[in-house]
Amino acid sequence: MITPGEIKKKAISRWNQGKVLRSWLGAELIFPLVLPAGKPTASQLLKDFAQVRSWKSMLESHALCHVGHGYRIEYTEINHRQFGRQRLPKFVIFDSVDDLAKFIGKHGDIKRFANILKLIRQQQPGLCRWVERYPLKTLAQASNWPRLLIILDYFKTHPCYGRYLRELDIPDVDTKFIEQHKGLIKELLDIVLPTDAIDRTVIGLSRFGFERRYGLKYDEPLIRFRFLDAELAKHYGGLDDLSLPLSQFHKLNPNCTHVFITENKINGLSFPAQPQSMVIFGLGYGISMLKQASWFAQKELFYWGDIDTHGFAILSQLRGYFPHTQSLLMDQETLQRFRPLWVSEGPDQRVTTGLTAL
Known part of the structure; x- marks a missing residue:
């Protein structure tokens, strides 16, 4: 018999897999998310029906109908030879992204993700497929996206060939930020830059791989x-x-x-x-x-x-x-x-x- 704590763990697991945000984007359909409630055994019904009723009451106290968000319960009816007809939980169901997000305290993250997506669609729509693939990575960089988008636009509109990274005069961006986020910026530049602006024979970041890949000068060995x-x-x-x-x-x-x-x-x-x-x-x-x-x-x-x-x-x-x-x-x-x-x-x-x- 599933408990509210176990329901929360399962919901968090879906979130950590990126499934919830991908569903919000329409890239993966997991809602309504149906979880088996766990049917009480015949022995439990016979020997400890009070515990079964307590379990039912506990599930209901955390459900949508009582707290205004979260899961709803789908019931099944049984005929108990001692207690007569009884309605017992059969499934717990999250009908929407918002229901699950509120249940696990992630509703604020949904709002942040929506704001990030709006910004990306306006400035670099070519990244939308990347966002679908890596929604949690996208969310983790929430505070950095304004700078990331400025950097991407700069590389697209300003020739950087033959210049050192520290020479780049990018408005509102310290070049140390680029040095600290080379891996992520490389992923994004590979999407937004034209093919002839990338040396794809350079793999990885070691030995100034970022600089060599995008034609920047570096302190050569x-x-x-x-x-x-x-x-x-x-x-x-x-x-x-x-x-x-x-x-x-x-x-x-x-x-x-x-x-x-x-x-x-x-x-x-x-x-x-x-x-x-x-x-x-x-x-x-x-x-x-x-x-x-x-x-x-x-x-x-x-x-x-x-x-x-x-x-x-x-x-x-x-x-x-x-x-x-x-x-x-x-x-x-x-x-x-x-x-x-x-x-x-x-x-x-x-x-x-x-x-x-x-």
């Missing part, structure tokens, strides 16, 4: 490298240890024949002199930053990493970009030669998937 041949360094003022912003490194294409990449910074700093060679170091899994260095395709490319699953994972990743990559000092002979230096790699530290290019 530096690629550090050393020329291992003094003749090469002469072309750069004799400097042999350099760091360049990523986009400049992609355009570098030095006149060398061999490019060594090593995971370990000290390996890079102590790498011996080699003719017509350079060494890049200290990137680790940041190796993905090198994939747009198209000039690598014309060089002999070597990777020197740790002889563990992570080292081979990075080698596999690099070969995914440049299949001609050769490994350096990552073979069985090297492993056996330095057996006294072996350490154990715990099972929870191993990389065992995605090694597709070894």
Whole structure:
């Protein structure tokens, strides 16, 4: 036999699933919402009819007919051999969104949601389908929607290419707000911006993904490298240890024949002199930053990493970009030669998937 508390839990569950707001939008029909009241057992009717009557009275005291909102009760009639004809609750029914929302104290949220929707329909109607899909996310940002809509309009009407995020002069919006809400703003910009304003090859927000996706400038990571041949360094003022912003490194294409990449910074700093060679170091899994260095395709490319699953994972990743990559000092002979230096790699530290290019 269902209690008012259990009815409330079920109603809150529908709310938390977004079903109530989607129903209010007309995107999902769940009303009237019918919940079984729970038929008393024959034993309960026979042995404790007073408890059954108390349950019925409790349900009725919280029902629409008594408190002016919430659920109504649908009854069924039974013939009790001892107490005669009795009307017992069969279903509790919420007829509308308002009935359920008032019952769980969410009527104010319905009003806020309606105001948000009105604003979105007026300023960015293309977001209405997103609102239908994510009504609770929409509601959670109630106080932020005026700023969100200003941001979306700004990106649509002002070219942002080649500008830093902090340079954008958006009325009534602190650019820190954008930095704090990049994930949400990315979802919305992907809907309202034209296709040619989005670099869809950039996935996620890591490594300035937001800025790269929408053509903004950002504080680029530096690629550090050393020329291992003094003749090469002469072309750069004799400097042999350099760091360049990523986009400049992609355009570098030095006149060398061999490019060594090593995971370990000290390996890079102590790498011996080699003719017509350079060494890049200290990137680790940041190796993905090198994939747009198209000039690598014309060089002999070597990777020197740790002889563990992570080292081979990075080698596999690099070969995914440049299949001609050769490994350096990552073979069985090297492993056996330095057996006294072996350490154990715990099972929870191993990389065992995605090694597709070894």
